[in-house]
Amino acid sequence: MLKFPIYLDYSATTPVDPRVAARMIPWLTEHFGNPASRSHAYGWEAEAAVEEAREQVARLVNADPKEIVWTSGATESNNLAIKGAAHFYSGKGKHIITVRTEHKAVLDTFRELEREGFEATYLDPQENGLVDLDAFRAALRPDTVLVSIMFVNNEIGVIQPIAEIGEICREKGIVFHVDAAQATGKVEIDLDRLKVDLMSFSAHKTYGPKGIGALYVRRKPRIRLEAQMHGGGHERGLRSGTLATHQIVGMGEAFRIAREEMGAENERIRMLRDRLMKGLTDIEATYVNGDMEARVPHNLNISFAYVEGESLIMAIKEVAVSSGSACTSASLEPSYVLRALGRDDELAHSSIRFSIGRFTTEEEVDFTIDLLHRKIGKLRELSPLWEMVKEGVDLSTVQWAHH
Amino acid sequence: MAYSDKLLDHYENPRNVGSFGKEDDGVGTGMVGAPACGDVMKLQIKVGPDGVIEDAKFKTYGCGSAIASSSLVTEWVKGKTLDQALEIKNTAIAEELALPPVKIHCSILAEDAIKAAVEDYRKKQGTQVAPAADAA
Numbered sequence: 001m002l003k004f005p006i007y008l009d010y011s012a013t014t015p016v017d018p019r020v021a022a023r024m025i026p027w028l029t030e031h032f033g034n035p036a037s038r039s040h041a042y043g044w045e046a047e048a049a050v051e052e053a054r055e056q057v058a059r060l061v062n063a064d065p066k067e068i069v070w071t072s073g074a075t076e077s078n079n080l081a082i083k084g085a086a087h088f089y090s091g092k093g094k095h096i097i098t099v100r101t102e103h104k105a106v107l108d109t110f111r112e113l114e115r116e117g118f119e120a121t122y123l124d125p126q127e128n129g130l131v132d133l134d135a136f137r138a139a140l141r142p143d144t145v146l147v148s149i150m151f152v153n154n155e156i157g158v159i160q161p162i163a164e165i166g167e168i169c170r171e172k173g174i175v176f177h178v179d180a181a182q183a184t185g186k187v188e189i190d191l192d193r194l195k196v197d198l199m200s201f202s203a204h205k206t207y208g209p210k211g212i213g214a215l216y217v218r219r220k221p222r223i224r225l226e227a228q229m230h231g232g233g234h235e236r237g238l239r240s241g242t243l244a245t246h247q248i249v250g251m252g253e254a255f256r257i258a259r260e261e262m263g264a265e266n267e268r269i270r271m272l273r274d275r276l277m278k279g280l281t282d283i284e285a286t287y288v289n290g291d292m293e294a295r296v297p298h299n300l301n302i303s304f305a306y307v308e309g310e311s312l313i314m315a316i317k318e319v320a321v322s323s324g325s326a327c328t329s330a331s332l333e334p335s336y337v338l339r340a341l342g343r344d345d346e347l348a349h350s351s352i353r354f355s356i357g358r359f360t361t362e363e364e365v366d367f368t369i370d371l372l373h374r375k376i377g378k379l380r381e382l383s384p385l386w387e388m389v390k391e392g393v394d395l396s397t398v399q400w401a402h403h
Numbered sequence: 404m405a406y407s408d409k410l411l412d413h414y415e416n417p418r419n420v421g422s423f424g425k426e427d428d429g430v431g432t433g434m435v436g437a438p439a440c441g442d443v444m445k446l447q448i449k450v451g452p453d454g455v456i457e458d459a460k461f462k463t464y465g466c467g468s469a470i471a472s473s474s475l476v477t478e479w480v481k482g483k484t485l486d487q488a489l490e491i492k493n494t495a496i497a498e499e500l501a502l503p504p505v506k507i508h509c510s511i512l513a514e515d516a517i518k519a520a521v522e523d524y525r526k527k528q529g530t531q532v533a534p535a536a537d538a539a
Contacts, residue, residue: 308441310466382420382470384445384462385438400437
């Protein structure tokens with residue numbers, strides 16, 4: 001039995017795995033102690049639970065638990081990493097580098113640093129969404145102190161060459177931050193091998209609860225940060241605030257499951273994605289956005305030409321998907337990520353991000369394929385652009401009456 | 404975004420979708436908007452010898468509000484003279500469909516489409532009528 005709307009927006013958020021929810025509940029009611037309470041058993045057991053979760057998070061990414069700092073989510077982790085490192089190392093230089101297709105939590109933090117007097121370079125990705133390593137090298141300056149590049153893009157699912165970029169940064173002594181919110185449980189992350197100094201994590205993209213995340217802060221070589229949240233000196237002074245035991249336990253359990261099941265899960269998801277892609281690219285004039293090789297199997301971002309994005313979303317209300325990223329789909333602007341790839345505007349207007357996850361079924365994929373075939377057909381019947389193309393008109397030669 | 408029932412009805416069951424031959428006598432075609440802006444409307448009117456709009460058809464690339472606005476005006480222009488059709492204001496379209504503020508531009512585009520279709524019709528008639536007037 002299909003449950004509507006079919007959820008294909010796992011990149012926006014995921015449901016909490018029932019196993020995770022079950023683990024969290026006792027920490028809300030029975031074991032409610034403050035992990036910072038040193039004087040009684042309530043505090044001790046909460047602290048033990050927090051440390052066990054810290055170990056689970058560290059194990060997924062092959063890090064030392066001491067390198068994991070709890071935060072409220074990837075946005076906070078990105079803020080702490082970028083502002084914290086930029087401020088701490090500003091004596092060495094004030095140039096910072098990122099990419100145009102980063103999440104707003106990184107881009108907007110960069111804008112804030114620019115207002116404070118830092119100089120930022122925003123790299124253009126290649127047409128396939130990947131960072132060009134030569135362009136990256138060329139952007140480095142003697143006063144570059146920080147580079148921030150995401151592991152997996154939230155809109156198009158491409159995997160950036162993190163290992164290569166890390167080597168370059170380490171060689172030049174530049175702090176390298178990676179937003180891995182979309183990567184955990186999807187790609188193997190080995191921080192023992194990767195030359196990454198700071199890495200942001202989120203629980204709710206990986207079947208954990210919302211409101212909890214973590215920042216990896218490398219110890220060898222040691223990376224220093226200026227705290228952004230001051231108070232009781234929790235998390236070795238890097239992030240004050242009472243630890244949310246139940247959330248932390250949830251994130252730990254979610255990351256444990258991710259570590260144990262990601263191999264089989266990704267294989268299943270890849271099969272579903274291939275099925276969906278085959279079914280949808282059957283439709284005339286469709287284009288997949290982003291590289292198909294360096295890409296997580298969970299994401300399929302497709303542009304349907306000559307059909308406008310919002311009307312398409314309205315037409316396919318039986319499936320929950322997003323047009324562009326969840327943060328921008330309420331606006332009238334086409335996706336800045338697709339624009340950065342050099343896609344022209346009418347393509348950007350009609351892109352849909354399908355993201356597949358743990359609970360997606362073959363039946364749901366088949367329903368989606370059939371629905372899209374019917375609705376794209378209907379909207380193209382309505383589209384004057386489609387009519388012109390079918391008559392052989394080259395739309396780029398048309399003089400449009402701008403309003 | 405929450406849309407009105409009327410808007411959703413026009414979006415889901417658009418009226419008068421299609422095209423007339425652009426070159427046909429008595430047909431005026433208005434195409435407004437641009438793909439880069441996210442909406443393109445094509446409105447066509449078929450005008451009878453008595454100067455009354457007998458039929459109208461549209462095709463629209465755009466959001467749900469743009470599709471509904473153009474569907475609505477095809478109904479409204481039918482049976483009107485050209486001057487009466489030109490009196491249809493975007494505010495009336497916006498009100499009828501209860502367009503949210505960010506979608507007001509869709510109603511403006513629909514009004515522009517009517518103007519463009521009427522203008523195209525009049526231009527066509529003008530070029531055909533003028534030589535006859537000269538002969539007289």
